[in-house]
Amino acid sequence: MRLILIAVLLFTSLNISGQRIKVLRQTRPVDTVANGEGIIYGLFIQRLGFASGGFGQDIRLLNLDTKEIFSFRVKPTFKSKKENVFFYHIPSGKYAILNYYWTKSKWYGGEVHTESIYRKSDTISISESGSHDHKDVSYYTFSILPSSLNYVGTWNFASEVVLFSNDKDELDKVLTVTLPLLSFKNAVITIPN
Numbered sequence: 001m002r003l004i005l006i007a008v009l010l011f012t013s014l015n016i017s018g019q020r021i022k023v024l025r026q027t028r029p030v031d032t033v034a035n036g037e038g039i040i041y042g043l044f045i046q047r048l049g050f051a052s053g054g055f056g057q058d059i060r061l062l063n064l065d066t067k068e069i070f071s072f073r074v075k076p077t078f079k080s081k082k083e084n085v086f087f088y089h090i091p092s093g094k095y096a097i098l099n100y101y102w103t104k105s106k107w108y109g110g111e112v113h114t115e116s117i118y119r120k121s122d123t124i125s126i127s128e129s130g131s132h133d134h135k136d137v138s139y140y141t142f143s144i145l146p147s148s149l150n151y152v153g154t155w156n157f158a159s160e161v162v163l164f165s166n167d168k169d170e171l172d173k174v175l176t177v178t179l180p181l182l183s184f185k186n187a188v189i190t191i192p193n
Helices: 002-014 168-178
Strands: 021-023 037-045 057-063 069-075 083-091 093-106 109-116 141-144 148-156 163-165
Touching (some): 037 141, 037 168, 083 168, 148 168
Parallel strands (some): 021 069
Antiparallel strands (some): 037 083, 057 093, 148 163
């Protein structure tokens, strides 16, 4: 009887799955904007400097049209630079910034943090069980047009209050040399709001 119970539990656990998270493809110097999708670029300021210990940091986005979740790296692994440029291919659509994943280096390895990103004017009610009521929550959103290069701003995550700003001119001067096939002067400005 125990063997049957174990077999049933094992079989049912194999069929459990969560929503698949798609990883965005990083833009290379030889890339151009593909037909039907966009490219996002910007500057990310991380929560930690040297204390990141070389761990990567990621952002998760929700495509509000398709309900697909996408992830992209905003701070490369084995780098401790506080500010990092990001460049990714992304399907067109409207997006919400869901989470920021980062790891703080500890003597025993790392302490992983997952932070939901909400607009600062919102309040979130938390029930006694600790679950969040997201009915009154709004996320930072931005839209990507098909076949477009999109500047999404400087994302300052250095503190718990997230800030987005437009520093396009300074970033474009640097990137024009690195990615000569992209027309930065024609990039759509779509700062999350």
